[in-house]
Amino acid sequence: MDTDQVSGRWDANKGACPTRQVLGRIGDTWTMLIISTLEREGTLRSGQLKASIEGITQKMLTQTLRHLERDGVVRREVIPTVPTTVTYTLTPLGQSLGAAVATMRTWAYDHMDEIVAARNDYDTRD
């Protein structure tokens, strides 16, 4: 796919293309954070994830995890204890995505200061 990506035009900009949907899901507010957390911590229980991600609600956590499970990115495992225990782990597919997410995370971290500076500059112009 490398060929098209650089030289030609491909159809990611067309609404029907599945990449659009994939990028849309990645663009979700919590997706990156969840994947990022699972990548760093390994297998986690629902409650642990919730505790690790400041500001996320049960609803959003469950919802996002369902989407990711559906896409084959995380594996959900129910352990029949009382009360029930549920764990989440990145699948191999999820791990490869985790690498890409890590790239974004690293970029954000590395360029945070430049961005803040650019904003200050922009806001104090004119």
Next chain:
Amino acid sequence: MDTDQVSGRWDANKGACPTRQVLGRIGDTWTMLIISTLEREGTLRSGQLKASIEGITQKMLTQTLRHLERDGVVRREVIPTVPTTVTYTLTPLGQSLGAAVATMRTWAYDHMDEIVAARNDYDTRD
């Protein structure tokens, strides 16, 4: 920052951390597509961008471009012709982000089929 990223914990999961804001902006529906397009096509006029990105409205295009300009990711250039011409280009900062976005784009493209398969599998279970 590589050290923390792998072994320790840093604060991207805390709401106050600027990386959260940065990731949030990247997570924006149109940001990735705009950056991706500018990366492949170079300098473009507003209308050309709009034509290249299926489904985007003038409002969202302008709005997203303003955000990106504020963050120092794109440069807006007004050429005093009649009627006015406006062009957009990635800044060096934007180009480095473009590389990271390309990684995600490539990942999405490469794993599209796996994801679609996973979804079909998930939807036809039980």
Next chain:
DNA sequence: CCGCATCCTTAGAGATACTG
């Protein structure tokens, strides 16, 4: 050609309480 302002609609997300 570009983009601002306005209005309007709806999906997304929070809060809360309940079930297995």
Next chain:
DNA sequence: CAGTATCTCTAAGGATGCGG
């Protein structure tokens, strides 16, 4: 503990028309 179900409400986003 994990997840579902409502209910509510904001705010993102689409449509349209004006102005530089």
